[in-house]
Amino acid sequence: MKLVPVKQAQAKFFNAPADKGLKSLTLATFKKDRSLILERDGEGWFLVEDGFEKSRSPLPPGAAGKRLLREAFKREFPRSANAYLAEVR
Structure with missing residues (x-):
């Protein structure tokens, strides 16, 4: 895990479903x-929240999935300046 600015982590998080090599x-x-x-699960993605809310839900494709990612990010990182980021390829 590496410590990155939250804006960089947010951009990586929102663009992750489009990255074909990311697991x-x-x-x-x-x-x-x-x-x-x-997490990539076959064809789709799962969003796992572990913080204010603890849930595991499938990520719908398109705009609904982006909205779900944005809401979860705002909920879990409300005032963060830095975040740890880990990727598995």
Whole structure:
């Protein structure tokens, strides 16, 4: 995991479903008490929230999926300046 600015982590997180070589992407807060994980499962993606909310849900394609990612990011990283980022290819 490497520490990156939250804007860079946010851009990587929102563009992850379009990256064909990516298997999973993990974002964690500086204290590592909250995290968001995007996992590829066959054809689709799953969003795993572990923080304010604990859930695992499939990511719908298109605009609905982007909206779900944006809402989860705002919920888990409300005032963060930095985030830990880990990729599995």
